[in-house]
Amino acid sequence: MHGAYPAISVLSYLLAGPLTFGLMGWGVDQWLGTSFLLVVGLLGGMGLAFYVIWLRYGRA
Template sequence: MADPWRSFSYMTSGVLMYGLLGWLADRWLGTTFLVAIGILLGAGLGIYMTFARYNRASPEAPTDKPTT
């Protein structure tokens, strides 16, 4: 069963972490676009983590193989 709070935390932590890294890189390099790239990258990775976590088959899922 999927936990919505875990999905929310993946998205939030991805956006915050990579947004912060983008902001720090902007301050260091004197640019203004890396924070937006960091936020988008963090959101994309959060979606990927959620998809990878909940797309796996559960161990008690039935299989198509007959038991003999």
């Protein structure tokens, strides 16, 4: 069993991944003067969130 509330856990992964990596991408954008790393961070965070969800809940 993966806990009493797996939906809340999945939602937290889906929010925390893009938020964390998007914030890091925004910070690096500000530091380097670029404008594309925010999007890279958001997409990378979402991809990692899906991967972690698959690892945790996708296997039988």
